[in-house]
Amino acid sequence: xxxxxxxxxxxxxxxxxxxxxxxxxxxxxxxxxxxxxxxxxxxxxxxxxxxxxxxxxxxxxxxxxxxxxxxxxxxxxxxxxxxxxxxxxxxxxxxxxxxxxxxxxxxxxxxxxxxxxxxxxxxxxxxxxxxxxxxxxxxxxxxxxxxxxxxxxxxxxxxxxxxxxxxxxxxxxxxxxxxxxxxxxxxxxxxxxxxxxxxxxxxxxxxxxxxxxxxxxxxxxxxxxxxxxxxxxxxxxxxxxxxxxxxxxxxxxxxxxxxxxxxxxxxxxxxxxxxxxxxxxxxxxxxxxxxxxxxxxxxxxxxxxxxxxxxxxxxxx
Ligand code: 2P0
Numbered sequence: 237x238x239x240x241x242x243x244x245x246x247x248x249x250x251x252x253x254x255x256x257x258x259x260x261x262x263x264x265x266x267x268x269x270x271x272x273x274x275x276x277x278x279x280x281x282x283x284x285x286x287x288x289x290x291x292x293x294x295x296x297x298x299x300x301x302x303x304x305x306x307x308x309x310x311x312x313x314x315x316x317x318x319x320x321x322x323x324x325x326x327x328x329x330x331x332x333x334x335x336x337x338x339x340x341x342x343x344x345x346x347x348x349x350x351x352x353x354x355x356x357x358x359x360x361x362x363x364x365x366x367x368x369x370x371x372x373x374x375x376x377x378x379x380x381x382x383x384x385x386x387x388x389x390x391x392x393x394x395x396x397x398x399x400x401x402x403x404x405x406x407x408x409x410x411x412x413x414x415x416x417x418x419x420x421x422x423x424x425x426x427x428x429x430x431x432x433x434x435x436x437x438x439x440x441x442x443x444x445x446x447x448x449x450x451x452x453x454x455x456x457x458x459x460x461x462x463x464x465x466x467x468x469x470x471x472x473x474x475x476x477x478x479x480x481x482x483x484x485x486x487x488x489x490x491x492x493x494x495x496x497x498x499x500x501x502x503x504x505x506x507x508x509x510x511x512x513x514x515x516x517x518x519x520x521x522x523x524x525x526x527x528x529x530x531x532x533x534x535x536x537x538x539x540x541x542x543x544x545x546x547x548x549x550x551x552x553x
Contacts, residue, residue, distance in 0.1 A: 237283050238350055239349035240280040241552050244273050246272060249466040250466065254476075261368070273544065274326070274547075275544060275547075277326075279346045283317065289319075292323050313351055316351070323339060327542075334368075336370060336371060339367075342374075342550060348363070362393070372393075378398070378403055404457050407545055408521055409527065422513070425484045432481040433477075434479060439473065446469045459509075459521070486515050506526050507523055507526055518534075
């Protein structure tokens with residue numbers, strides 16, 4: 237059977253960093269994200285063909301990338317036939333956003349449908365998590381919490397919709413500091429941090445209350461409260477990276493310049509808060525009213541700024 241699905245990427249407002257189970261991709265901390273449009277991944281799956289073939293953004297995957305997709309498909313059906321996949325992003329892979337979140341969410345939705353299954357969104361999220369942790373948050377639109385869960389098999393560690401796309405018309409501006417492929421993958425960076433940073437225990441201990449704080453801020457549409465906890469979660473995560481051995485440093489000079497600019501904007505009364513992920517790019521959370529002033533300020537340091545809005549859920553085409 238054939239099926240096609242579309243999913244948006246998300247960025248974490250409260251961060252996922254570290255795993256309590258690498259095999260099942262179970263997180264060390266809960267996290268909370270916002271789904272982002274108009275960026276999206278469109279994935280078509282043919283279940284039952286001559287040979288496995290995975291085409292990602294026009295290039296056929298080989299080696300580790302292909303193995304990762306094949307293992308993911310095996311989770312759907314351990315006795316599956318060969319599968320053909322064509323997946324494309326409508327945004328540059330170097331856009332400064334984790335494309336694995338939309339990729340594995342779209343693949344989970346399209347591949348289960350093509351396999352003749354009808355999983356719930358929660359089951360899809362649990363499946364997508366095993367492809368890439370952040371993908372567990374891309375099945376829903378709006379604001380999503382990825383719960384820590386307690387069961388050893390991970391069936392209670394998945395996304396939960398906190399508020400839909402229509403709840404809050406925010407903007408996220410991506411200041412593109414660098415589009416080079418990073419030297420340390422997020423997976424490698426988080427594993428090294430977890431194994432070597434003396435700050436990691438504090439990170440894990442303080443994570444759950446950040447998610448509670450962010451959920452309350454989202455529900456009450458309190459941008460200052462949400463931005464404050466987002467920056468705190470981000471800087472704690474960066475602190476664990478810097479204190480790893482050897483240190484994991486994704487920042488570039490322009491990253492720091494943008495962070496200072498965001499702080500300066502706030503002192504001028506503009507509601508803007510910054511976050512970063514496993515890379516040098518800075519994402520700025522702001523309102524639709526302030527977005528153009530924030531963009532102008534970011535352009536003093538970077539050439540490319542993507543302006544994104546809150547996106548909707550993943551869906552079958
Ligand atoms: C996040 N990041 O919450 C965090 C913040 C990067 C920093 O999720 O190993 O590609 O596939 O579960 O999801 C990036 O890591 O890692 C990420 P895996 P993933 O968005």
